[in-house]
Amino acid sequence: MLKLLYSLLLIFLLGSPCLADIELAPKGKPPLRLSDVYLLHGLSYVALDDVLDAVSLRGHWNSVRHVYRIRTANGWAELSPGRQNLKIGERFHPLKEKPRFIDGRLRVSENFILNQLSMLINRPIYYRNLNPSAAQHGGDDNTLDRLFSFLLRKKNLVAGPRLRGVAIDAGHGGLDTGVIAGDGYKEKQATLALSARLSKILKMNLGIPVYLSRDDDYELTPKQRLEPVAHEDVDVWLLLHAQGSFTAAAEGVVLFVRSNTENSSDGLMDSSRQLAEELKTALEESDVPVVGIFTSPLVPLGQGRLPTVLLELGYLTNPVDLQRLRSPDGQQQLAQALYLGLKNFTLNRKMN
Numbered sequence: 001m002l003k004l005l006y007s008l009l010l011i012f013l014l015g016s017p018c019l020a021d022i023e024l025a026p027k028g029k030p031p032l033r034l035s036d037v038y039l040l041h042g043l044s045y046v047a048l049d050d051v052l053d054a055v056s057l058r059g060h061w062n063s064v065r066h067v068y069r070i071r072t073a074n075g076w077a078e079l080s081p082g083r084q085n086l087k088i089g090e091r092f093h094p095l096k097e098k099p100r101f102i103d104g105r106l107r108v109s110e111n112f113i114l115n116q117l118s119m120l121i122n123r124p125i126y127y128r129n130l131n132p133s134a135a136q137h138g139g140d141d142n143t144l145d146r147l148f149s150f151l152l153r154k155k156n157l158v159a160g161p162r163l164r165g166v167a168i169d170a171g172h173g174g175l176d177t178g179v180i181a182g183d184g185y186k187e188k189q190a191t192l193a194l195s196a197r198l199s200k201i202l203k204m205n206l207g208i209p210v211y212l213s214r215d216d217d218y219e220l221t222p223k224q225r226l227e228p229v230a231h232e233d234v235d236v237w238l239l240l241h242a243q244g245s246f247t248a249a250a251e252g253v254v255l256f257v258r259s260n261t262e263n264s265s266d267g268l269m270d271s272s273r274q275l276a277e278e279l280k281t282a283l284e285e286s287d288v289p290v291v292g293i294f295t296s297p298l299v300p301l302g303q304g305r306l307p308t309v310l311l312e313l314g315y316l317t318n319p320v321d322l323q324r325l326r327s328p329d330g331q332q333q334l335a336q337a338l339y340l341g342l343k344n345f346t347l348n349r350k351m352n
């Protein structure tokens, strides 16, 4: 059942072939007509090779580094399906959507064509979608959301005694810096570093897949934040944050679980609450102070039963917390504690 659902979801995520053609050229030149266009989330995705052809650029896929390199007048530009930015020389330009491999070709969204392509050729772009109705935002958003929540409701019916996979959201990113400490250290840096460390520990010790919402410094749409959760083998979702206070005295970790978590009639504790308790214990045993576990209206996947905990991993306004959040040793201490909490959760979990 889940396999089938996942295939359905994949079809949604991978998009569908579209009959719409586009026209593309440097402004003032005769346009090239491109037909190999896919529709995904209401956006047209065009093969990067075709896009570059249309503006007389050349590039190639580097399968070792997993990047597509493009020779431009401003130096080498790079795109990667794992990154939501365009690198030109040493500068990163955020993208609205990551490039994606669809049907064997790396493709970019029409937002890339409209917003970033001109940077590669230093002149304006002519772009026309010949089937704009197909590219209009349709109802697929709702369908995707419904599929997500259905998938999540089913989750813990199949979850076994061990973790199959973990989704981690590194809070904030890009222009969204989150809280900024007095010395300029940013929440988005702490969350990125912690998610990378935790991911490494999980992969090394448990050998399970870890899905990160971002692996670099860029902004995410709400949907991109959810994408890691859509993987069929995700059993746990952690959202990592840090916070600030008006007073330097405020310190410690605060954990949040959904406010609408229902204690089932047989008295079994909600799985998110169980996970939060295990994380709290592991943090305290690692000498990290914990304020407590609170409820919060977390994310619109409220009906999902996927164990989910949002952690504020300390106060950037408190000198001790700040040191822990920004130093490699402190980050390792936090990541190691979260790993132990996850491990104990799977060992002690009461299946309901």
Ligand SMILES: [Zn+2]
Pocket: 171, 172, 178, 179, 187, 241, 242
């Ligand atoms: Zn935050």
